[in-house]
Amino acid sequence: MKKTILIIILFIANILLFAQDISLSRVEPPFWWTGFKNRQLQLMIYGKNISQATVSIKSPDVALVRVNKVENPDYLFLDLLIQPLNRRTNIMITFINKGKQVAGCHYELRMRKAGSADRVGFNANDVVYLLMPDRFANGDTTNDNLPGMFETTDRNNPDGRHGGDIKGIMDHLGYIQDLGATAIWINPLLENNMKKYSYHGYSTTDYYNIDARFGRNEDYIRLSDSIHKKGMKLIMDMIFNHCGLEHWWMKALPSPDWLNNWPEFTRTSYRAGTMVDPYLSAYDSRQFVKGWFDQTMPDLNQHNPYLAKYLIQNSIWWIEYAGLDGIRQDTYPYCYKDFMADWDKAVLKEYPRFNIVGECWVTNPAGVAYWQKDAKNRDHYNSFLPSVFDFPMYDALRLGFMEDDGWNTGILRLYDILSQDLSYPDPSHIVIFSDNHDVNRYFDSQKDDIRKVKMGLAFVLTTRGIPEIYYGTEILMTTGDDQGDGQKRKDFPGGWPKDLHNAFTASGRDAPQNDMFQYLHNLLNWRKNKEVIHSGKLKQFVPNDGLYVYFRYNQHDTVMVVMNNNKYETKVVNRNVCNEFLKNFHRGKEIISGSEITDPDHLSVAPKSVMIIEFKH
């Protein structure tokens, strides 16, 4: 009997103890706005036993529509409906247990900035400068090593953190602007508190906070403001496919299906082409989409409705908070494609002129074009993704100038890939590049031949699409011998206080570096106001004997680009071939050399070189 009483007493004590043990740790998004088209908002509430509390919101501005519980009692998902408001408001959310308030918070609904919905995303008027924040410039050495962050700075480790930060980018915005770029894509800045390889930022451990080693959220806002003051645009790198193993929610997930789980670690096949394969097997689909990107990168299940909303709201939060002009979405096909379409639609509903580019790394145009908004796909899938990366052209740019010109080799590769533009719903809105952070640098791929690099970059900057330049291309940065990922993302010389050379200045660059910098500087600044390059039509001629000619034109201007891919021979443009354009012109200006063209009928082009000629009536 005594034993039974003791058990009952212990049981009651346990309930009392349990009941008191309710706390609130996180509310995400941390604040929101009034004035969105979608007036619904779902808050993720996290705290010890928080689901045992009753939630109350007493406000005329917001209705608590539904309280959603999940498997883990430490989470709640609150569905709110925000009344049509044109002002900021603060609501009180209270958590009550047994008639007592056990937790509470003020939740802020800010007012959207005027014109926020009308922002124009990056487009073919722009040149995008891509940089890796840990490797660009260390503007604040006091944030290199911080308590609570696992990895410390070690510049001797190519795969370690090197200390670059937002202040470093701020300090060199003038440099980027002078080079002629008009938009900046920064590799991920969100917290990556991983034990190793945290520098690249692709293992998010907090979706609402900038990694403290890069700076605070407020520093990111200051960076965004400074970029905008210079008339440039900011593109944020996002990753929805996976998070980092050290993400705070990994300690106790809201529900087991927050992730795609396997009985034992299973890696994705990385075969992005499978997602467009009309003969795709269930096995390969599962392997590709649900497989983990890495042991340290758990695969997110965007079919969980709470996670789906969480990710959608997170991107809208950053666009509105930081005034973004674009998003680059990592590993786009690795996510569930119906979810990605929902995401694009939700973002474009609030920002109809915004731009998002997805990393769909497939090597043929049809496989990339499948993902662009309004593609005429046989399975009727519409991703609603405005822009994609031109990976097929990236391959052609790597091979074209290295090979001898044959029936289907050499410079013909560029012509061939362009001729496949019929696949894209909008080829003028795809991102074209020779380098990015995942590949060996273009300079290495062209065996350090500056002439070939110049030809490739001239093509990137004058063909259709949105050009992207990887940081350091302008100073001929190299990958190094071991070809590891860290080597593709070396420190920009001069970005660190004790660097021997400061390549941000002309005096810190050697002669070939200054030659390359000046070449890009001239081309980018020339391109800035060239409507004919931004939106003009394109016509190309089948390369003949290594000579490739194309024109960009509109009703006002005509630009001719001529490339001679021969190693030794100077070539003369056959006037008869290009007569449909040349017949109208008698003079022009070659914009790389600045020389006047007075006899367009006898254009001779030096071996391994390019001419860009603006014709004048």
Ligand code: CA
């Ligand atoms: Ca630093």
